[in-house]
Amino acid sequence: MPLVTTLRTAEPVVIDAPLLEAFQAAASRHTLLALRSDLTAFDLWCREHRRITLPANAQDVADYLKYRAGQGAKPASLARYKASIARLHQLLGLVDPTTAPLVKLTLAAIRRDKGVAQRQAAPLRFKGPVSDLERDSARGLNLRALLDACGEDMTGLRDRALLSLAYDTGLRASELVAVDMRHIVEANDPDARLLTIARSKGDSEGEGATAFLSPRTVRALDLWLEASGVEAGPLFRRVIxxxxxxxxxxxxxxxxxxxxxxxxxxxxxxxxxxxxxxxxFTVGQGALHPGSIGPIWRAIIRRAFEKGALPDLTKDDLERLLQRISGHSTRVGLNQDLFASGEDLAGIMDALRWKSPRMPLSYNRNLAAEHGAAGRLMKKLG
Structure with a gap:
């Protein structure tokens, strides 16, 4: 980890090279990038405020967290910054300043002041905000209308296949762009397929998982593959x-x-x-970038709105929703549709490969209020 040698230190730091190499081999690429970003920012703050980065003391860390909170950082981000500083000290065999009561109380005070609720990505549900997935008609921002509104040109064919597969599988953006042709395998249903997921955020050791691809998605994939000529390698690519x-x-x-x-x-x-x-239209050779998924969803929604495919949304509704659409929106939408269809928490966690119930429960909080005991009673009372 070359970054260690550039940090502002009070004295020469002894680096345990085998330990650092082992950590880099065990950590994911995203973990290493996040750690580098966090430590670079902390080191810059220390230099600007004439503090020592290594070894940091509790007062420095507490002041830094308050500074970042003042810049608008959320409690979840502050917890990550604290963890990155702790990880650096642990890897170098230094006393971890983040365990000090001052740091813990500072973070607790910030969490109490700002609250810990995170802004949730707007869901892309199959029929939109409906209660009964079988009987209710699609309304509002709904995936069915978006799929129908995708064009028949190369970009439209790719977007329809991408959006349909993203909803079926609930893949995160980084997992979605990593889908390869060899990951699609036969299913018992001749009209469907299975997707093997070699690795995911919650599966750093590569245990793997399998997701179901509906006949709807298979048809969309067949059209995209026939038009693009993709036969091997990344499934979803840039269209120039x-x-x-x-x-x-x-x-x-x-x-x-x-x-x-x-x-x-x-x-x-x-x-x-x-x-x-x-x-x-020219189809690229490499996979899409994870950061392109959110913009692709927003572009699909805008085109659908302009075609009149989302008739019960106003222009103001559209702009408000677009601010909350991200690459995670299909995952949130599938999570909520599973809940609305009556699936229990264990089934939802299995389908979306969650390791903890915290996030699926968070995504379903509003639906739970509507479908819960009080919600059902109020509907009966009218």
Whole structure:
């Protein structure tokens, strides 16, 4: 971890190279990137405030957390910064300053002041905000309308397949872009397929899992693969779009009208036929970036709205929803649809590969209030 040698230290730090190598081999790429980002930010703050990064003391860490809270950092982010500072000291065999009561009480005070609730991504549910998935008609922002509104050009075919598979599997953005052609296997249902998930956020050791791909998704995938020519490698790729304007017919010029330097350019004497407007699509070789999934969802929603596929949403509704749409929205939507269809917590955790019940319960908090005992009574009372 080269970053260690650049940090502001009070004295030379003895680095246990085998321990650092073992940590880097055991940690995921995302963990290492987050750790580097957190420690770089802490080191910069220490330099600006004439503090020592290594070894840090409890007062430095407490002041840093208060500073980041003042900059708008949420309690969940502050907990991560604290954990990164602790991890660095532990790897270097230094006293961990984050265990001091001052740091714990400072973080507790911030959590009490700001609250710990996190802003939830807007869900992309199959029929939108409905109570009965079988009987109710789709309304509001709903995945069914988005899939129908995807175009038949290369971008539309990819987006329909991407969105449908994302909902079926509840994959996170990083897991979604990692889907490879070899991960799709046959299912007992000839119209369906299975997706093998080699590795996920909650499966750092690569135990693997399997998700079901509906006939709807299989049909969308077949159309995308046929049009794109993708036969191996990453399933979802960038589509490069080039649009050319129409050009009217250009008549040729008589040689007697050409003089000076123009006479050397014989192309000016030739007529040019009219050229219609056209659009060319090129499919890239590499996988999409995880950060592109949220923008793709937002672009799909905008196009659907412009086509009139979301008739009960106003322009203000659209803009408000788009602010909360992220690459996680399909995962949240599937989680809520499973809850609304009567699946228990164990089934939801298994389907979405959760290791802890905390997040699925958080995603279903509003639905639980509506479908809970008080909600059912109030509906009966009218």
């Amino acid at each position: 779009v080039r649009r050319y304007k129409a050009r009217a017919r250009v008549p040729g010029r008589d040689l007697s009208t050409i003089a000076g330097r123009e006479i050397w350019d014989l192309r000016k004497t030739l007529p040019k036929p009219a050229v219609p407007a056209r659009t060319e």
